[in-house]
Structure formats: C-alpha cells, structure tokens
Amino acid sequence: MSLTKEYKAEVIKQFGASGKDTGKSEVQVALYTRRISDLTGHLQQHPKDKHSRRGLLMLVAKRKKMLNYVKNVNIDRYRKVIGELDLRK
Numbered sequence: 001m002s003l004t005k006e007y008k009a010e011v012i013k014q015f016g017a018s019g020k021d022t023g024k025s026e027v028q029v030a031l032y033t034r035r036i037s038d039l040t041g042h043l044q045q046h047p048k049d050k051h052s053r054r055g056l057l058m059l060v061a062k063r064k065k066m067l068n069y070v071k072n073v074n075i076d077r078y079r080k081v082i083g084e085l086d087l088r089k
Helices: 005-015 025-045 050-073 075-085
Strands: none
Touching: 005 025, 005 075, 025 050, 025 075, 050 075
C-alpha cells in the first residue's frame, strides 16, 4: 500500500515546521516508519517475496541513518521522534 496524500499531509503537519516542510528529518523518519510497517504486513502474507524484503531492508537502513543524524545534531529532537513513533523503548 502506498502512502496517501492525506496521510503525508498529516505527518508533515505533525512533524514539520510548516505545511510544505517535507525535508525535515523528523518528517522523513515518520514516512519511512509508515512504509516499513506497510511492507512488514505485506511480507507476513507473502514470505517468499524477496524483492520486497530487499526494499524493506533498504528502508530500515535509510531510517537508521536518518535517526543517527538527528541524534548527532540534536538529542532532544531525537528523543521526541522516538517517543512519538514508539520506535525504541
């Protein structure tokens, strides 16, 4: 399932500074998280889909790099994103 315009607008509004702020790291992490959860559900139904599994692993790596960047730049923003997305406990 792809991300809808409504969902993207909601995420941008929640994590971005303005309605057009799609480049902010927190917005990108939130969008990656949604795509990862969608792909995880797909792979539970289709366990032999190796191409989608590769895409999932690439998305996880992108999200991890982005989270490391946010953590190195501003630890408070990192903690806020982790808390709102329930990524780590």
